[in-house]
Amino acid sequence: MKKSSILLIVIIAVAIAMIMVIYTDSSTYSTFSEAKEKDTELYVVGVLNKQKELHYDPVQHANRFTFYMYDNDSTECQVIFNGSKPQDIERSEQIVLTGKMEGDVFHASKILMKCPSKYNKDEVEIIESQAAPKTALAN
Amino acid sequence: MDINYVGEQLLSGKIGQFFIILSFGSAILSFISYYFATKNPEITSWKTLGRIGYWLNALSIVVIGSTLFYIIYNHLFEYHYAYAHSSKALPTHYIISSFWEGQEGSFWLWMFWQMVLSCVIVFRAKTWESPVMTIVMLCQAILASMILGIEFFGTRIGSSPFILLRDAMNIPIFSDPNYLSLIADGRGLNPLLQNYWMVIHPPTLFLGFASMIVPFAYAFAGLWQKRYKEWMTPGLPWALFAVMILGAGIIMGSFWAYEALNFGGFWAWDPVENVSIIPWFTLIAAVHVMVVFKNSGHGYFTATFLTLISFVLVIYASYLTRSGILGETSVHSFTSLGMSGQLIFFNMVYLALMVGILISRRKEIPSSEKEEDIYSREFWMFIGALVLTVACVQIIATTSIPVFNGIFGTKVAPPINPIAHYNKWQGAFVIVILLLTAVTQFLKYKRTDTKKFWASTIATLVVSILVTALVAYFTEIYSNVMYILIAFAGIFCVISNIRVLGDALKGKWRLSGSAVSHIGFALLMIGALIAAATNKVISVNSNGYIAVANFDKFEKPGDNLFLNEGEPVQMGDYRITYIGDSVAAPNVYYNIKYERIDEESGKVKESFILQPFAQNNPDMGGLIGTPATKHYVSHDIYTLITAANSDSFASISGQKADDKTGFDAYDEPATYEVSVGDTLRYRNGYYVIEGINRDATVNNLPKGPEDVFFGLKIKVVAADQKEFVAEPIYAIKDGNVYDFNKDVNEQGLRFRFSNIYPDRDKLEVMVYQKPLPEKKWIVFKAIKFPYINFFWSGTIIMTLGFCMAIYRRLKDAKISKKIA
Numbered sequence: 001m002k003k004s005s006i007l008l009i010v011i012i013a014v015a016i017a018m019i020m021v022i023y024t025d026s027s028t029y030s031t032f033s034e035a036k037e038k039d040t041e042l043y044v045v046g047v048l049n050k051q052k053e054l055h056y057d058p059v060q061h062a063n064r065f066t067f068y069m070y071d072n073d074s075t076e077c078q079v080i081f082n083g084s085k086p087q088d089i090e091r092s093e094q095i096v097l098t099g100k101m102e103g104d105v106f107h108a109s110k111i112l113m114k115c116p117s118k119y120n121k122d123e124v125e126i127i128e129s130q131a132a133p134k135t136a137l138a139n
Numbered sequence: 140m141d142i143n144y145v146g147e148q149l150l151s152g153k154i155g156q157f158f159i160i161l162s163f164g165s166a167i168l169s170f171i172s173y174y175f176a177t178k179n180p181e182i183t184s185w186k187t188l189g190r191i192g193y194w195l196n197a198l199s200i201v202v203i204g205s206t207l208f209y210i211i212y213n214h215l216f217e218y219h220y221a222y223a224h225s226s227k228a229l230p231t232h233y234i235i236s237s238f239w240e241g242q243e244g245s246f247w248l249w250m251f252w253q254m255v256l257s258c259v260i261v262f263r264a265k266t267w268e269s270p271v272m273t274i275v276m277l278c279q280a281i282l283a284s285m286i287l288g289i290e291f292f293g294t295r296i297g298s299s300p301f302i303l304l305r306d307a308m309n310i311p312i313f314s315d316p317n318y319l320s321l322i323a324d325g326r327g328l329n330p331l332l333q334n335y336w337m338v339i340h341p342p343t344l345f346l347g348f349a350s351m352i353v354p355f356a357y358a359f360a361g362l363w364q365k366r367y368k369e370w371m372t373p374g375l376p377w378a379l380f381a382v383m384i385l386g387a388g389i390i391m392g393s394f395w396a397y398e399a400l401n402f403g404g405f406w407a408w409d410p411v412e413n414v415s416i417i418p419w420f421t422l423i424a425a426v427h428v429m430v431v432f433k434n435s436g437h438g439y440f441t442a443t444f445l446t447l448i449s450f451v452l453v454i455y456a457s458y459l460t461r462s463g464i465l466g467e468t469s470v471h472s473f474t475s476l477g478m479s480g481q482l483i484f485f486n487m488v489y490l491a492l493m494v495g496i497l498i499s500r501r502k503e504i505p506s507s508e509k510e511e512d513i514y515s516r517e518f519w520m521f522i523g524a525l526v527l528t529v530a531c532v533q534i535i536a537t538t539s540i541p542v543f544n545g546i547f548g549t550k551v552a553p554p555i556n557p558i559a560h561y562n563k564w565q566g567a568f569v570i571v572i573l574l575l576t577a578v579t580q581f582l583k584y585k586r587t588d589t590k591k592f593w594a595s596t597i598a599t600l601v602v603s604i605l606v607t608a609l610v611a612y613f614t615e616i617y618s619n620v621m622y623i624l625i626a627f628a629g630i631f632c633v634i635s636n637i638r639v640l641g642d643a644l645k646g647k648w649r650l651s652g653s654a655v656s657h658i659g660f661a662l663l664m665i666g667a668l669i670a671a672a673t674n675k676v677i678s679v680n681s682n683g684y685i686a687v688a689n690f691d692k693f694e695k696p697g698d699n700l701f702l703n704e705g706e707p708v709q710m711g712d713y714r715i716t717y718i719g720d721s722v723a724a725p726n727v728y729y730n731i732k733y734e735r736i737d738e739e740s741g742k743v744k745e746s747f748i749l750q751p752f753a754q755n756n757p758d759m760g761g762l763i764g765t766p767a768t769k770h771y772v773s774h775d776i777y778t779l780i781t782a783a784n785s786d787s788f789a790s791i792s793g794q795k796a797d798d799k800t801g802f803d804a805y806d807e808p809a810t811y812e813v814s815v816g817d818t819l820r821y822r823n824g825y826y827v828i829e830g831i832n833r834d835a836t837v838n839n840l841p842k843g844p845e846d847v848f849f850g851l852k853i854k855v856v857a858a859d860q861k862e863f864v865a866e867p868i869y870a871i872k873d874g875n876v877y878d879f880n881k882d883v884n885e886q887g888l889r890f891r892f893s894n895i896y897p898d899r900d901k902l903e904v905m906v907y908q909k910p911l912p913e914k915k916w917i918v919f920k921a922i923k924f925p926y927i928n929f930f931w932s933g934t935i936i937m938t939l940g941f942c943m944a945i946y947r948r949l950k951d952a953k954i955s956k957k958i959a
Contacts (some may be wrong), residue, residue: 026537062700
């Protein structure tokens with residue numbers, strides 16, 4: 001057999017082994033209840049609970065942001081993010097968290113948000129028609 | 140109902156749309172004509188017709204571009220593209236970037252570069268012109284179809300940049316014929332793209348992508364025309380050109396990420412980055428195997444296959460970034476325009492061309508029966524190319540997880556920590572690649588003297604180990620075996636190639652292009668390794684713990700530091716102070732002063748101010764921070780704002796707190812019944828009711844005989860003993876009661892004389908106080924990137940090496956033509 005044929009077989013074997021390993025490296029999108037059972041870092045997909053307070057007080061603690069999120073099973077859970085508050089989280093349509101459950105609280109190390117695309121927004125900002133200024137009584 | 144809209148400028152759009160259709164039609168015409176010119180070379184009129192098609196196509200593309208630029212530049216917001224991607228405040232160079240912010244503009248850019256490159260082919264390719272142009276013009280036609288925006292049988296083909304705003308959106312204001320006067324401004328350019336790198340990075344990247352088709356077309360033409368071995372001579376310089384430009388474009392993108400994005404680094408293995416590097420890898424591999432084939436006759440199939448697949452992967456890349464399929468895994472791909480069907484078609488066409496021609500010519504493809512020698516350069520170059528290909532397979536496999544999910548309906552998520560995942564694999568591959576690049580320099584084509592090989596290899600190896608030890612010690616990467624191995628492989632590669640350069644200086648400088656690019660590549664890798672491995676967040680925040688039971692054990696010191704205005708904080712070697720903002724709409728610059736202080740004398744050794752800025756753009760998703768970086772020769776200090784109080788932005792939006800006329804800016808008032816002579820306290824001092832002015836007047840208000848105007852004299856004494864007076868007025872005019880308030884702006888006070896109670900001999904006064912201005916603060920993050928300059932200088936050296944190699948291959952082509 002030629003050296004190049006052997007080489008080719010080796011390379012293909014390496015490639016196949018590699019792809020299999022990649023898939024053991026890959027993760028799944030889970031829910032909070034699954035996260036409670038597992039002790040590893042995982043993804044949780046869900047939506048922000050906009051009714052409850054998003055707490056970020058940088059004066060107290062610049063690296064702590066807490067909020068509540070519903071996962072895809074509509075389970076609600078408190079989330080603590082070790083970092084500053086992502087600026088547009090209130091507008092997010094979907095949140096993908098990376099992190100793990102500690103007790104009843106989910107500790108996120110990364111937050112990926114899906115925000116409404118500016119391209120699909122069927123809105124046009126219009127110049128506000130200015131009414132004549134009211135007569136000021138005080139000078 | 141037809142409405143006659145006012146002020147629309149429809150002509151430019153019509154011109155643009157006409158030329159889009161012309162560009163599509165002429166590309167088809169040129170494609171068909173060149174096809175027949177290839178089939179029947181004796182009929183010269185086919186070729187002429189093909190050229191006419193090409194020139195028409197070129198003209199159309201130029202007109203489309205100029206028209207679109209005219210529309211954006213003149214802020215014709217009746218066109219959706221101008222509305223969605225630009226605004227009046229944009230300076231001209233960012234108007235250029237808004238041109239290619241959208242998919243349509245970037246498709247145009249791609250077509251434009253293909254047109255420019257085709258011009259070279261039309262003039263220089265001679266016998267190759269017809270078959271090569273057939274392939275290029277087919278691509279040109281498909282690209283034109285992406286911006287057609289015409290409906291065929293109910294399905295829309297492409298998305299036109301000339302679509303009108305009122306056609307793109309369905310909202311009530313378009314029932315107003317004068318709607319244009321209601322649209323104040325466009326949505327503007329994403330602040331992240333408002334960076335000078337975004338002016339130059341997309342054109343470079345798209346020139347790279349566009350030039351990838353030329354080697355594809357040559358390889359295809361070689362098989363098609365059965366000029367198997369010939370195509371590499373003109374194809375190799377083109378492939379080198381494509382690799383050089385694409386490489387430069389990718390690194391520019393990483394420079395942009397480093398300068399403008401806030402993920403804190405220059406490479407994040409984001410799918411968008413991955414898909415651009417994949418074709419670069421495969422074409423680099425192809426270039427090496429082409430050189431192998433030219434020197435030894437081995438590897439024809441591999442060279443051709445890699446060249447062909449590279450362009451197919453370019454199309455795959457544009458499918459991934461433009462179809463929206465990466466939505467969940469990538470932060471910055473394009474949003475979908477609903478064209479994934481068309482993109483898949485594009486992919487399939489070129490994949491089918493590649494597979495089809497390879498299968499139909501499989502029996503005739505030149506192959507070499509001879510065994511390669513183990514001690515030959517070609518054998519190890521070949522292995523290097525294969526390793527590069529396997530590295531590609533890894534990147535493709537992980538990046539394509541969303542595609543597999545789409546095809547098989549699975550729900551596999553990408554690795555939880557993508558950067559670690561890719562680094563693990565690619566780290567291993569890069570070691571092998573760098574070692575091969577080093578060792579191969581000591582081998583010769585065909586047969587090498589074994590003794591000489593081992594002697595020089597071992598000598599270089601020893602030197603490299605010593606240098607690695609020094610580098611590892613000074614850059615503090617010795618704690619990690621992987622880092623040491625990569626650093627060693629890189630240094631070994633640099634030193635081996637410097638030896639080659641040394642030979643080149645003895646007269647063979649023409650051959651030194653490869654050595655220079657290898658040195659550049661190795662430096663780039665060493666720089667990337669050190670900067671990525673040893674970058675340190677220096678804004679570590681260990682205080683500010685909230686001591687809540689059960690929580691403390693999770694609390695790691697965070698990466699963000701809180702700074703109050705004017706309060707210095709020690710951060711590593713630096714004493715940092717937030718010294719205030721400066722505003723240049725729409726950006727707010729936060730001035731952070733860095734000082735390095737000599738420990739003994741207490742003197743400031745070094746002082747500089749970094750101005751990271753942020754733009755508050757509600758349309759684009761709130762506050763978007765842009766880092767500022769202090770560059771040193773040995774390292775960079777990178778600073779980014781992650782949160783700030785919003786006062787600074789209030790001034791931009793035009794609502795200066797002082798200008799508010801209403802009572803919104805004040806806290807709830809306090810109402811007192813007072814007598815003359817009373818003293819009352821307020822937050823910052825006290826005030827005295829001094830008396831009543833019975834002859835008070837009010838501007839412009841005539842005082843009738845029955846009317847009563849009373850002024851209440853108040854003296855305000857602030858904590859710093861400054862005195863102010865105010866005289867609110869109580870008035871009865873024509874039987875109606877009014878009161879006129881008075882402000883003491885310096886103290887944020889407003890007084891109203893709201894009532895008089897003659898029965899009790901009391902006066903009612905209402906006091907409004909402004910809330911105390913919040914102290915300005917910022918939350919920021921600072922990262923130190925050591926030795927990142929290796930990364931950038933490596934890029935420049937590599938590009939230079941490619942230039943030299945192109946020059947050499949062009950010379951070679953001329954020489955071989957003379958011989959033939």
